[in-house]
Amino acid sequence: MSDINHYEPWPELTAEDFNKTSHLLYMTIQAIGKLMLHKPFEPHWAHLAMPLTSRGITTGTIPFLLGSFSVDVDFIDHVIICSSSWGQMGKIKLHSMSVAELTNKLFETLTQMGVNVKINKLPQEMSNAIPFDQDTAPRMYNEKIVNAWWRIMVSTYSVLLKYRSRFYGITPNIGLLWGTLDLRDARYKGLHLPKTKDTSSYIGRNSMDDAQVEVGWSCSNEKYPYPSFFAFAYPYLPGLENEIIKPEGVKWVSAISEFVLDYDILRKSKNPESDLLLFFESYYQAVAKLDQWDPALIVSGKPITKKCGSVD
Numbered sequence: 001m002s003d004i005n006h007y008e009p010w011p012e013l014t015a016e017d018f019n020k021t022s023h024l025l026y027m028t029i030q031a032i033g034k035l036m037l038h039k040p041f042e043p044h045w046a047h048l049a050m051p052l053t054s055r056g057i058t059t060g061t062i063p064f065l066l067g068s069f070s071v072d073v074d075f076i077d078h079v080i081i082c083s084s085s086w087g088q089m090g091k092i093k094l095h096s097m098s099v100a101e102l103t104n105k106l107f108e109t110l111t112q113m114g115v116n117v118k119i120n121k122l123p124q125e126m127s128n129a130i131p132f133d134q135d136t137a138p139r140m141y142n143e144k145i146v147n148a149w150w151r152i153m154v155s156t157y158s159v160l161l162k163y164r165s166r167f168y169g170i171t172p173n174i175g176l177l178w179g180t181l182d183l184r185d186a187r188y189k190g191l192h193l194p195k196t197k198d199t200s201s202y203i204g205r206n207s208m209d210d211a212q213v214e215v216g217w218s219c220s221n222e223k224y225p226y227p228s229f230f231a232f233a234y235p236y237l238p239g240l241e242n243e244i245i246k247p248e249g250v251k252w253v254s255a256i257s258e259f260v261l262d263y264d265i266l267r268k269s270k271n272p273e274s275d276l277l278l279f280f281e282s283y284y285q286a287v288a289k290l291d292q293w294d295p296a297l298i299v300s301g302k303p304i305t306k307k308c309g310s311v312d
Contacts, residue, residue: 010151013227015225018227027132033048070082078094099132125180156229179203184215186212192210214231229263231258231280233291
């Protein structure tokens with residue numbers, strides 16, 4: 001890991017291995033992510049996507065009283081780093097323990113720094129949720145598996161940056177959604193939709209209010225719990241499942257109404273980056289055709305170099 005020549009951007013990762021260590025990881029990220037609710041609200045929950053860093057993920061700057069604080073998770077040294085604008089800092093080592101123990105350490109550290117904040121301790125967007133402080137069973141934390149998961153996320157992020165650069169419309173920053181543990185890029189049509197059963201929940205009312213296309217990386221979907229890349233459109237477009245989405249190996253999963261490219265298939269590709277970008281762009285083009293998105297929303301992703309009034 002210390003030499004770029006030995007860095008593996010697409011490491012091996014199986015559902016079996018990830019599931020053994022995912023619970024503590026997931027709940028840790030949820031608890032940290034909930035701190036971001038102290039930021040001003042942005043449409044589509046855009047303020048809650050956790051940015052990636054060169055070592056892990058971060059909450060970014062969170063306003064607090066007259067200053068600010070942030071929480072970073074380092075998936076190389078496997079530590080949580082809490083810091084404030086008034087110079088306080090605390091570190092928590094990530095290792096196998098209960099969710100209750102880890103979250104208690106997190107809030108004890110923040111309190112010692114002078115950051116007195118509260119969160120709803122019930123995890124979001126998952127079945128059979130256990131409040132953080134009541135989740136006392138021992139949970140595994142496997143550094144090797146977590147680091148592999150994160151490296152795949154970093155590699156996916158690089159592809160998503162290229163994909164995102166070619167869209168002229170509404171698209172929030174790429175980030176890890178801590179509620180679902182998905183790294184995603186979202187594109188919005190700019191069309192406010194009427195309320196439906198999908199918007200009956202507090203989360204849905206503030207996310208499913210515009211026609212959208214999401215693509216990204218996931219290991220945590222309860223209905224498809226496999227390392228994979230996904231492509232999702234809202235609202236549902238009749239006939240979308242019949243579209244031919246590239247590259248070879250992409251499949252429609254009716255249980256989640258999404259197209260999926262399994263990680264194992266992409267990892268065996270001669271050019272994973274190109275194939276993943278092809279998946280994302282192929283899917284967007286299929287949605288744009290069926291839902292009549294404005295073709296002008298797709299641009300070159302490069303700056304304009306010609307001066308005003310210049311002739312080709």
